[in-house]
Amino acid sequence: MKxxxxxxxxxxxxxPEVRDAMLPFLGEYYGNPxxxxxxxxxxxxxxETAREQVAKLIGGAxxxxxxxxxxxxxxxxxxxxxxxANQKKGKHIVVSAIEHFSVLNSCKTLExxxxxxxxxPVNEFGTVNPEDVRKAIREDTILVSVMHANNExxxxxxxxxxxxxxxEKGIVFHTDAVATAGTIPVNAAxxxxxxxxxxxxxxxxxxxxxxxxxxxxVRILPLLDGGVQEGGRRAGxxxxxxxxxxxxxxxxxxxxxxxxxxxxxELRDYLLxxxxxxxxxxxVTGHLTQRLPGHASFCVEFIExxxxxxxxxSQGVAVTSGSACTSRALLASHVLLAMGLPHExxxxxxxxxxxxxxxxxxIDYVLEVMPPIVERLRQMSPxxxxxxxxxxxx
Amino acid sequence: MKxxxxxxxxxxxxxPEVRDAMLPFLGEYYGNPxxxxxxxxxxxxxxETAREQVAKLIGGAxxxxxxxxxxxxxxxxxxxxxxxANQKKGKHIVVSAIEHFSVLNSCKTLExxxxxxxxxPVNEFGTVNPEDVRKAIREDTILVSVMHANNExxxxxxxxxxxxxxxEKGIVFHTDAVATAGTIPVNAAxxxxxxxxxxxxxxxxxxxxxxxxxxxxVRILPLLDGGVQEGGRRAGxxxxxxxxxxxxxxxxxxxxxxxxxxxxxELRDYLLxxxxxxxxxxxVTGHLTQRLPGHASFCVEFIExxxxxxxxxSQGVAVTSGSACTSRALLASHVLLAMGLPHExxxxxxxxxxxxxxxxxxIDYVLEVMPPIVERLRQMSPxxxxxxxxxxxx
Numbered sequence: 075m076k077x078x079x080x081x082x083x084x085x086x087x088x089x090p091e092v093r094d095a096m097l098p099f100l101g102e103y104y105g106n107p108x109x110x111x112x113x114x115x116x117x118x119x120x121x122e123t124a125r126e127q128v129a130k131l132i133g134g135a136x137x138x139x140x141x142x143x144x145x146x147x148x149x150x151x152x153x154x155x156x157x158x159a160n161q162k163k164g165k166h167i168v169v170s171a172i173e174h175f176s177v178l179n180s181c182k183t184l185e186x187x188x189x190x191x192x193x194x195p196v197n198e199f200g201t202v203n204p205e206d207v208r209k210a211i212r213e214d215t216i217l218v219s220v221m222h223a224n225n226e227x228x229x230x231x232x233x234x235x236x237x238x239x240x241x242e243k244g245i246v247f248h249t250d251a252v253a254t255a256g257t258i259p260v261n262a263a264x265x266x267x268x269x270x271x272x273x274x275x276x277x278x279x280x281x282x283x284x285x286x287x288x289x290x291x292v293r294i295l296p297l298l299d300g301g302v303q304e305g306g307r308r309a310g311x312x313x314x315x316x317x318x319x320x321x322x323x324x325x326x327x328x329x330x331x332x333x334x335x336x337x338x339x340e341l342r343d344y345l346l347x348x349x350x351x352x353x354x355x356x357x358v359t360g361h362l363t364q365r366l367p368g369h370a371s372f373c374v375e376f377i378e379x380x381x382x383x384x385x386x387x388s389q390g391v392a393v394t395s396g397s398a399c400t401s402r403a404l405l406a407s408h409v410l411l412a413m414g415l416p417h418e419x420x421x422x423x424x425x426x427x428x429x430x431x432x433x434x435x436x437i438d439y440v441l442e443v444m445p446p447i448v449e450r451l452r453q454m455s456p457x458x459x460x461x462x463x464x465x466x467x468x
Numbered sequence: 469m470k471x472x473x474x475x476x477x478x479x480x481x482x483x484p485e486v487r488d489a490m491l492p493f494l495g496e497y498y499g500n501p502x503x504x505x506x507x508x509x510x511x512x513x514x515x516e517t518a519r520e521q522v523a524k525l526i527g528g529a530x531x532x533x534x535x536x537x538x539x540x541x542x543x544x545x546x547x548x549x550x551x552x553a554n555q556k557k558g559k560h561i562v563v564s565a566i567e568h569f570s571v572l573n574s575c576k577t578l579e580x581x582x583x584x585x586x587x588x589p590v591n592e593f594g595t596v597n598p599e600d601v602r603k604a605i606r607e608d609t610i611l612v613s614v615m616h617a618n619n620e621x622x623x624x625x626x627x628x629x630x631x632x633x634x635x636e637k638g639i640v641f642h643t644d645a646v647a648t649a650g651t652i653p654v655n656a657a658x659x660x661x662x663x664x665x666x667x668x669x670x671x672x673x674x675x676x677x678x679x680x681x682x683x684x685x686v687r688i689l690p691l692l693d694g695g696v697q698e699g700g701r702r703a704g705x706x707x708x709x710x711x712x713x714x715x716x717x718x719x720x721x722x723x724x725x726x727x728x729x730x731x732x733x734e735l736r737d738y739l740l741x742x743x744x745x746x747x748x749x750x751x752v753t754g755h756l757t758q759r760l761p762g763h764a765s766f767c768v769e770f771i772e773x774x775x776x777x778x779x780x781x782s783q784g785v786a787v788t789s790g791s792a793c794t795s796r797a798l799l800a801s802h803v804l805l806a807m808g809l810p811h812e813x814x815x816x817x818x819x820x821x822x823x824x825x826x827x828x829x830x831i832d833y834v835l836e837v838m839p840p841i842v843e844r845l846r847q848m849s850p851x852x853x854x855x856x857x858x859x860x861x862x
Contacts, residue, residue, distance in 0.1 A: 079499075079507055085705060087498040100490065100674065104481040105473075109788060110774075111781040113473055143537030143676070146694040146704030176694030176703055183693050187581070275705060280494065282537065282676055282707020297691070299577050300540040300570030309570055310540030311479060311669060313676020313710065380504075387505040394503060397695070 078436045081392040082368060083225050083253070083427030088319065089278040095322040096280065099315035107312055108303060117314045124321025128285055131324040132251070132270060133261035140286045140307045141317050145252035145273030146176040147297070148286040151308070152248045152269045153180035155294040156217050157189055160246060164214030167191040170202045170231070171412040172224050174250055174397065178408075194220070199361040200229035200413050204236045211243055221250040222260065222270075226396050226409040226425060227360030228369030230254070237266030246292060252276055252284075253366060256327035258335065268292045274316070278430075279323030283316035330430075338368035338428045345370045345426060345437050352441050353448050359410065359423065368428035373415065376458035377451040379423045385451070389443040395423045418457060472830045475786040476762060477619050477647070477821030482713065483672040489716040490674065493709035501706055502697060511708045518715025522679055525718040526645070526664060527655035534680045534701045535711050539646035539667030540570040541691070542680040545702070546642045546663045547574035549688040550611050551583055554640060558608030561585040564596045564625070565806040566618050568644055572802075588614070593755040594623035594807050598630045605637055615644040616654065616664075620790050620803040620819060621754030622763030624648070631660025640686060646670055646678075647760060650721035652729065662686045668710070672824075673717030677710035724824075732762035732822045739764045739820060739831050746835050747842050753804065753817065762822035767809065770852035771845040773817045779845070783837040789817045812851060 079087070099120060105113030107121050125136040142148045157167060167181055171193040181191040192210040196202050202220055211218070218240050223230045233249055240247040248269040254260050255270070256277025262270050269292060273284040288294050288307070300309030327334075342365075350356045355375040374382060379395035386393055396407045410420035426440075452458040473481070493514060499507030501515050519530040536542045551561060561575055565587040575585040586604040590596050596614055605612070612634050617624045627643055634641035642663040648654050649664070650671025656664050663686060667678040682688050682701070694703030721728075736759075744750045749769040768776060773789035780787055790801045804814035820834075846852040 081500070081503060081505065081507065084500040084503050085498065088494055093494050096494065100482055100487050104479065105786070106475070106478040106675075109475060109478050109786070110777055111475065111786040111788075113475065113786045143541070143707065144692075144704035147537070147692055150692050150694070150703075174694065176692070179693035179703070183689075273705070280707075280709065281500075281705050282710050295577075298538075298541055298544050298570070299573035300543070300568065309544075309573070310538035311667070311675050313537065313674075313707070315674065316676050316707065316710070383504055392499070392503070392505040392507045394505075 075390040076439055077390045078439055079392045080426045080428060080432065080436065080440065081394050082429040083425060084394055085275045085281060086278045086429055087431065088280055089323070089326065091326060092279055092319045092322045096315040096319040099318050103314070107314060108301070120314060120318045121312060124317045127321035127324045131260070131328050132255055132272070132287055133263050134287045135290065137305070138287050138290055140288060140304045141312060141320075142284040142286055142308060143282060143313065145250070145271055145276070145284045148271035148273070148284040149174060149176035149250055150180050151286050151294070151297040152271055153177055153217070153219060154184060155297055156246050156248060156269060156292070157184050158295040159293040160216040164216045165189045166212050166215045168194060168207060168210045168215055168218045170194050170196060170220045172196050172200060172409040173219065173221055174225065174252070177219055177221070177250055196412050198414055200224055200227040200359070200409065201361060201364065202231050202236070204232055204239055207236050208239045211239070211245065215243070215245055217246050217248065219248040219250065222254040222265070223366050224360070224409055225253045226407055226423070227371050227413070228366040229361040230258075230364045230366065233265045233267065241266060256324060258367060259331065262287055262289070269294070274320035274323050277323050277327045280316050280319040283313055283320045285320070334430050335367045337430055338432070341428045341432055341434065341437055342368055342370050344434065345428070345440070348437070348441050349444065353445050359413070359415075370426040370428065372424045373410070373419050373422045374424050374448055375419055375422055376455050376461055377422050377448060378455070379421055381451055382422070382424060382447060385447045386443065389447070391440055391443065394425050396425060469784040470833055471784045472833055473786045474820045474822060474826065474830065474834065475788050476823040477819060478788055479669045479675060480672045480823055481825065482674055483717070483720065485720060486673055486713045486716045490709040490713040493712050497708070501708060502695070514708060514712045515706060518711045521715035521718045525654070525722050526649055526666070526681055527657050528681045529684065531699070532681050532684055534682060534698045535706060535714075536678040536680055536702060537676055537707065539644070539665055539670070539678045542665035542667070542678040543568060543570035543644055544574050545680050545688070545691040546665055547571055547611070547613060548578060549691055550640050550642060550663060550686070551578050552689040553687040554610040558610045559583045560606050560609040562588060562601060562604045562609055562612045564588045564590060564614045566590050566594060566803040567613065567615055568619065568646070571613055571615070571644055590806050592808050594618055594621040594753070594803065595755060595758065596625050596630070598626055598633055601630050602633045605633070605639065609637070609639055611640050611642065613642040613644065616648040616659070617760050618754070618803060619647045620801055620817070621765050621807070622760040623755040624758045624760065627659045627661065635660060650718060651760060651762070653725065656681055656683070663688070668714035668717050671717050671721045674710050674713040677707055677714045679714070728824050729761045731824055732826070735822045735826055735828065735831055736762055736764050738828065739822075739834070742831070742835050743838065747839050753807070753809075764820040764822065766818045767804070767813045767816045768818050768842055769813055769816055770849050770855055771816050771842060772849070773815055775845055776816070776818060776841060779841040780837065783841070785834055785837065788819050790819060
């Protein structure tokens with residue numbers, strides 16, 4: 075059977091160049107980068123090279139890069155570390171309603187410690203209105219966090235417009251760029267943010283490594299206390315091989331970005347146009363133009379998304395219904411609910427993450443196997459039966 | 469020039485079997501373990517195998533294993549997560565004075581949040597007296613943390629005796645077993661602890677992955693909020709390759725433990741006996757019998773440890789003067805100071821971490837190059853000049 079992996083928002087595959095860059099650090103160059111003897115030299119130099127590669131990708135300085143263990147850790151570090159460092163000024167945080175759970179749940183943890191947070195709504199395309207951020211800001215607001223693009227619906231947020239407001243008010247602004255960094259051009263200075271999270275496995279790098287970029291001069295408290303690694307901002311022996319892989323992935327992302335974007339955008343547009351034409355009652359979710367290049371998301375009305383994933387899997391197709399981090403929690407997406415979709419439609423979500431390894435044949439295969447799967451599921455769906463009955467009656 | 473790596477307390481080299489186990493998860497099996505399609509199957513099954521391998525190594529149950537990004541993260545998670553989960557009962561913590569900075573600095577962070585902590589002293593061998601732990605426990609003590617063995621002086625602590633006291637008092641007991649797990653037999657139930665930290669790179673596994681074992685029924689709050697990975701105890705996409713490597717390293721450590729212990733103990737004893745015989749004014753630090761098998765530490769009086777490391781490095785020998793996590797901070801070891809050593813002697817610390825890859829020839833080489841290095845450094849040392857003068861006068 076044909077195998078088609080279209081779940082690149084959950085994780086991409088490591089490209090061979092990245093893997094090859096990592097291997098010496100799982101072998102010959104095993105030293106601890108903190109050591110002052112020569113076994114520490116190659117690992118330490120490799121960390122600094124990776125730091126430069128990542129800095130270049132997002133338009134930062136190498137010393138502003140803090141390596142972490144994941145995008146989730148970067149977001150926890152940002153929200154908790156920036157809040158704790160600024161708590162003397164106030165204890166209020168503003169976030170969007172569609173942030174990743176690593177941001178939202180960090181706010182909940184801070185809430186137990188006396189902080190408050192306000193969630194800003196989004197419109198039906200999943201876009202935050204900068205003026206809503208302005209309205210949510212209070213006298214005691216110390217931190218705003220709005221993601222650069224949403225992983226579930228692909229909508230790119232007006233970060234630059236929001237940062238004008240936070241700058242005006244003198245409030246620290248963090249953006250979760252896990253879905254964008256390495257995928258579309260991301261320039262921290264241009265966006266006007268103070269901190270930015272990214273993760274290597276979103277752009278053909280390894281799992282288990284992320285970055286928090288923290289603008290020079292912005293105070294942050296560590297999440298991981300201990301030794302003096304990462305300039306005292308993140309303790310713990312460094313995941314050298316992972317960091318080297320992330321650095322290489324960043325370098326490739328930067329040099330190949332135009333070609334990569336062109337390729338996945340073509341595939342995306344083909345899928346966004348063809349699937350609703352092939353299967354009735356399929357609705358695109360998210361923004362049509364302010365959208366990640368390799369991201370196509372839909373609601374397939376009158377069916378349940380989970381069963382659709384299973385049947386697509388049985389045909390060799392990997393997709394998801396939302397964030398991988400919560401797919402095993404089986405909840406309706408908080409993102410789709412925040413966009414105003416009713417519960418039963420939010421549960422019929424289908425999300426394609428396209429990669430540079432995908433081809434038009436992959437999309438054609440999906441377009442071929444989808445109609446009978448949807449047909450079969452609708453035959454079993456009480457919602458569909460109800461709809462048909464009502465329509466006949468009309 | 470001969471190259472001799474004797475800095476295995478900073479990190480060990482990955483053995484080929486571990487590396488081979490990891491490689492498929494940096495290639496073919498790239499799926500996200502949280503995904504419900506088949507690309508998630510192999511990574512998810514691999515995580516569960518690793519969980520069983522680690523559980524077996526420390527006598528726990530697989531569901532009690534939480535994978536983290538390092539020993540440092542495990543210690544932060546333990547101290548902060550156990551303290552936060554128990555704060556309604558009290559806000560006092562007891563730790564030993566010679567804990568790793570990931571434990572001590574976590575206590576300092578909690579102190580800023582209203583917690584208090586007491587440090588229990590050690591004797592001249594670096595051993596904690598269980599009765600001192602009993603004395604330090606107050607009405608509001610909710611957590612005790614004493615490391616299983618100290619990484620700088622190799623002393624193994626009487627954890628079993630301490631756990632009798634914590635059990636009697638009904639207090640949660642954590643041990644940092646980063647220096648022992650995978651190196652000597654560690655059985656969590658036998659030790660009587662409630663939580664235990666370990667790190668893969670201490671026993672021929674990869675960097676960037678650790679474990680916190682948390683006994684069933686013991687409440688802990690996450691350090692990393694977000695998705696539902698690791699049973700909701702540690703969010704973030706899993707470092708699959710790293711975890712697989714750690715699991716394999718645990719399996720090998722368990723099956724090869726008697727042979728490994730025999731080998732490094734012989735080398736250690738040879739070094740512990742020969743170096744003081746070869747070079748005058750060399751004193752063994754730590755306990756002579758209650759000691760890690762591959763661990764030999766000394767103070768080389770009347771010289772400065774840092775320069776000694778540099779000269780040994782120039783002869784191809786890798787050693788350290790203390791914890792790799794703080795070696796770039798250039799401070800006298802808090803461990804040696806806690807053992808009552810004067811500042812100038814604590815600064816002459818020399819630490820050998822022996823591995824299964826070392827040979828008697830490696831030790832002989834060290835014994836050959838050490839005397840001229842020490843001689844040269846003492847010629848330049850004002851402390852040595854003062855000592856010689858005083859001795860002549862006497």
